[in-house]
Amino acid sequence: MCELCKKLLNLCNTFHYKGENLCIIFLKTSKMRKLSFAIQCCTAVVVLLVMTTFVGCTGHGSDISVSQSGIDSLRNQIRELTKGNEMIARNLVTFDTLDFTVFSNQEWARLHESHSKDIKVNWPDGHYTIGIERHIADLKAMFVYAPNTSIKQHPVRFGSNNMTCVTGVMTGTFTMPMPVGNGKFIQPTGKSFTLPMCTVGIWKDGVMTEEYLFWDNQTYMNQIGLGK
Helix, strand or coil, X not given: CXXXXXXXXXXXXXXXXXXXXXXXXXXXXXXXXXXXXXXXHHHHXXXXXXHHHHHHHHCCCCCEEXXXXXXXXXXXXXXXXXXXXXXXXXXXXXHHHHHHHHHCCCCHHHHHHCEEEXXXXXXXXXXXXXXXXXXXXXXXXXXXXXXXXXXXXCCCEEEECCEEEEEEEEEEECCCCEEEECCEEECCCCCEEEEEEEEEEEEECCEEEEEEEECCHHHHHHHCCCCC
């Protein structure tokens, strides 16, 4: 059952209609366990509307007992939950644009749309960097030897409060020399990679302040022909 409905049911425990707890009526009428999230929420709101309508219109105080403070509390909780869901949805859309457009098309001038100036980025090998300019430099380096690198799908995406979690599939082909330092290069193998990955983001004011990147580096090296 969704969080909104749990809160509604807790409040309904204090309300009665014709001697029966509204929580029981809610479950009997809606068959909540079998309904989708959207229908659960709609049914929950209907309960609120029915409660407020009876209080305002019927005047049958003996049939239903509802405090105004309880109704106001319920409305505030619905408002806060809705606000939180809208924020998560906006952050997920921003992240889609980051991977599908900004990263895949190397539009680094737009990285500030999703990353804060002082972002902390945690990489799969355990090291981390600070700052958007350093992150841009690291991302650019991935395209030097695999210029067609891209992320075009997010199979799983969800969020909670100020956090998002998104899985993706990074693809590309090792077609250009890979710099390894001291003027040395590894010659391209021509092999392609298809790498499952995951990104966890912590958001504030519409941008990420911290980012966690996850993928299997050994699988990556094996796929481009450099595994041992």
